[in-house]
Amino acid sequence: MPVSKDNAEYKIRNVRVDDAEILLEIERSVISEGEYFIVVAEELEKKPVQEEKERIQRRLDNDKETLIVAEVNGVVVGSIEFRSQTTKRLSHTGSVSMSISKNYRDMGIGKALLKALLDWAEENPLIEKVSLGVLSTNQRAISLYKQMGFLEEGRLMKEYKLSHGKYIDDVLMYKFVQ
Ligand SMILES: CC(C)(COP(=O)(O)OP(=O)(O)OC[C@H]1O[C@@H](n2cnc3c(N)ncnc32)[C@H](O)[C@@H]1OP(=O)(O)O)[C@@H](O)C(=O)NCCC(=O)NCCS
Numbered sequence: 001m002p003v004s005k006d007n008a009e010y011k012i013r014n015v016r017v018d019d020a021e022i023l024l025e026i027e028r029s030v031i032s033e034g035e036y037f038i039v040v041a042e043e044l045e046k047k048p049v050q051e052e053k054e055r056i057q058r059r060l061d062n063d064k065e066t067l068i069v070a071e072v073n074g075v076v077v078g079s080i081e082f083r084s085q086t087t088k089r090l091s092h093t094g095s096v097s098m099s100i101s102k103n104y105r106d107m108g109i110g111k112a113l114l115k116a117l118l119d120w121a122e123e124n125p126l127i128e129k130v131s132l133g134v135l136s137t138n139q140r141a142i143s144l145y146k147q148m149g150f151l152e153e154g155r156l157m158k159e160y161k162l163s164h165g166k167y168i169d170d171v172l173m174y175k176f177v178q
Helices: 018-034 049-061 109-123 138-147
Strands: 010-014 068-072 075-084 093-098 129-135 152-162 167-176
Touching: 010 109, 018 049, 018 075, 018 093, 049 068, 049 075, 068 109, 075 109, 109 129, 109 138, 129 138, 138 167
Parallel strands: 093 129
Antiparallel strands: 010 068, 068 075, 075 093, 129 167, 152 167
């Protein structure tokens, strides 16, 4: 089993439908931090577990999508997913999003999850381009994406407005995998 920088053993595996509850919990707590995603805490609606289970099942049923989780001591601490596009001319692309619980960051788990996703994409002849958007303030994520070979392809300038009148760009990044 791989060991993180802090000597915690972690395991990378495909998602299961019964991960729904913990994935919702992680999503809610990371969004509540208010730093990393577009949605803010007060906009969060309580998503029913059944809805999350259906979302997981859709990822499992779609050859062009994946959802991979990281576990420490048998508990899911983070996940990464790839969502594909249905339009024909975009069908070779898709986008990544990932989250690790606060206490498990900077241990190398995000890098392991992203590597697993890129390995999956490289093996998948249907996927040619992996894309993502990241807030320009998220230096940790941007540094990880660059380390793993992503390049910036542009920015949506001042795309997000913070409540205190500051703006954040949306940095668009990509990696070709075929
Ligand atoms: C972004 C995220 C997925 C990365 O996962 P992680 O497990 O924390 O990342 P890792 O430990 O594998 O790697 C992070 C790298 O960034 C580096 N890093 C950390 N903080 C940094 C900073 N402020 N500036 C530059 N680099 C930084 C680390 O040193 C590490 O690089 P190294 O392996 O060369 O030392 C995780 O931190 C997270 O979930 N954050 C909150 C949600 C989020 O930002 N999701 C992505 C939205 S686009």
